[in-house]
Amino acid sequence: MSRFGVLSLLLGLALVAAEYDYDGYRIYELRPANAEQGELLYKLSQQGYDFLNLRRLLGQSSRVIVSPDQLENFEKLLSEQQLSHSLINENLGATIAEEFAQRQVQRRLSPISGKGRLSTDRYYTHEEITNYINDLADRFPSRVFLKTVGWSYEKRELKTITITNGDRRANKKVIFMDGGFHAREWISPAAVLYVIEQLVEKFDENAELLKDYDWIVLPVANPDGYEYTQTGTLARLFRKTRQPYKLLGQTCYGADPNRNFDFHWNEEGASSNPCSDTFAGPQPFSEPETQVVRDILHTYADRGIMYLTIHSYGNYLLYPWGWTSELPETWQDLDDVARAGGDAIKEATGTDYEVGSSTNVLYIAAGASDDYAFYAGFNISITMELSGGGITGFDPPASKIDEFVTETWIGIRAMAEKVIEKY
Numbered sequence: 056m057s058r059f060g061v062l063s064l065l066l067g068l069a070l071v072a073a074e075y076d077y078d079g080y081r082i083y084e085l086r087p088a089n090a091e092q093g094e095l096l097y098k099l100s101q102q103g104y105d106f107l108n109l110r111r112l113l114g115q116s117s118r119v120i121v122s123p124d125q126l127e128n129f130e131k132l133l134s135e136q137q138l139s140h141s142l143i144n145e146n147l148g149a150t151i152a153e154e155f156a157q158r159q160v161q162r163r164l165s166p167i168s169g170k171g172r173l174s175t176d177r178y179y180t181h182e183e184i185t186n187y188i189n190d191l192a193d194r195f196p197s198r199v200f201l202k203t204v205g206w207s208y209e210k211r212e213l214k215t216i217t218i219t220n221g222d223r224r225a226n227k228k229v230i231f232m233d234g235g236f237h238a239r240e241w242i243s244p245a246a247v248l249y250v251i252e253q254l255v256e257k258f259d260e261n262a263e264l265l266k267d268y269d270w271i272v273l274p275v276a277n278p279d280g281y282e283y284t285q286t287g288t289l290a291r292l293f294r295k296t297r298q299p300y301k302l303l304g305q306t307c308y309g310a311d312p313n314r315n316f317d318f319h320w321n322e323e324g325a326s327s328n329p330c331s332d333t334f335a336g337p338q339p340f341s342e343p344e345t346q347v348v349r350d351i352l353h354t355y356a357d358r359g360i361m362y363l364t365i366h367s368y369g370n371y372l373l374y375p376w377g378w379t380s381e382l383p384e385t386w387q388d389l390d391d392v393a394r395a396g397g398d399a400i401k402e403a404t405g406t407d408y409e410v411g412s413s414t415n416v417l418y419i420a421a422g423a424s425d426d427y428a429f430y431a432g433f434n435i436s437i438t439m440e441l442s443g444g445g446i447t448g449f450d451p452p453a454s455k456i457d458e459f460v461t462e463t464w465i466g467i468r469a470m471a472e473k474v475i476e477k478y
């Protein structure tokens with residue numbers, strides 16, 4: 056067999072393996088009827104069930120992926136616990152493969168034209184995003200500044216973009232925003248890019264937001280994971296970083312960057328199992344990507360007023376604490392800002408965002424970046440969980456990106472205005 060023949064055979068096998076992986080996996084929607092059932096969902100999430108979103112409160116619904124291996128036990132549990140549920144998808148593998156094929160078509164239809172604005176027609180790679188911010192710095196040299204802040208585990212360059220109004224005044228207050236912590240949450244970098252575009256290219260409309268504040272943005276905090284999810288159907292739902300960890304001869308990849316921060320690290324809501332989606336890492340800041348965010352937070356702590364981290368999905372505006380159900384002394388300030396965002400979105404589009412502390416409205420999760428930023432000195436620290444889309448929630452179709460990111464900007468803008476008014 057020719058070398059090419061061997062190669063295509065291997066590629067063929069790889070494709071078969073990739074498509075096989077979520078083959079027969081199901082998605083269920085679960086609706087807890089009491090607090091006990093809510094707790095049960097949380098326990099399942101700690102026991103290897105992959106929850107696409109976990110909402111434990113009454114009247115809310117959660118989505119969970121169930122593998123063929125888990126199915127028998129899972130169905131037994133459903134009937135024993137009389138848990139209200141519906142089957143949302145019977146073959147996740149097929150659905151993801153279909154979405155993947157559609158995206159390939161989309162990429163060909165909407166190539167990057169080189170310089171200039173990015174459209175909201177599709178999702179972009181880390182490299183395309185980096186090229187875009189490089190181009191912005193070239194086009195707006197008096198208002199846009201780039202800085203290499205570190206390297207990912209796989210040696211991708213992490214760059215922040217600092218956006219100013221060009222008046223050269225030093226030591227302004229700072230709003231720091233990041234996206235792409237979790238690899239599969241593709242709408243997050245898309246939303247962050249849109250914010251950058253508004254502040255830079257639509258400067259005239261947003262000059263007030265830059266008068267006394269500089270905005271510093273890290274568009275993709277976890278580029279290795281983000282790139283990995285774009286390699287094929289097998290990888291689409293990957294969440295963590297890409298540093299390998301061994302457990303009993305098995306290799307699992309990555310830590311959950313949002314459990315890896317050194318503040319109540321590896322306490323409740325984080326896992327010590329490298330194969331878990333919420334693996335806290337072998338020690339705090341084991342991941343180069345979280346070290347980068349940590350260093351940015353410390354660099355700007357004395358003038359950092361708001362930290363904003365963009366995730367999906369679930370429609371939440373969350374503030375500290377995530378490690379305890381107790382609230383910080385200044386929770387009312389956090390609540391004011393988050394609520395300003397939620398109210399603005401509600402008024403503009405009708406979409407509901409739930410506002411509150413992470414532990415109280417979502418679930419306890421120690422070691423997250425928002426707790427760390429608040430502890431490091433940012434007076435306002437907010438995790439924004441955008442709306443879900445597609446069958447998994449992480450797949451809003453490309454045709455929806457524009458709607459999602461413009462809505463997100465309305466919320467972010469309103470929160471920034473509230474911050475500027477208060478501080």
Ligand SMILES: *[C@@H]1O[C@H](CO)[C@@H](O)[C@H](O)[C@H]1NC(C)=O
Binds near residue numbers: 385434478
């Ligand atoms: C941030 O919060 C601290 C503690 O509540 C307060 O002392 C400080 O004045 C606040 N910073 C600003 C810029 O208002």
Ligand SMILES: [Zn+2]
Binds near residue numbers: 237240366367368
């Ligand atoms: Zn996330």
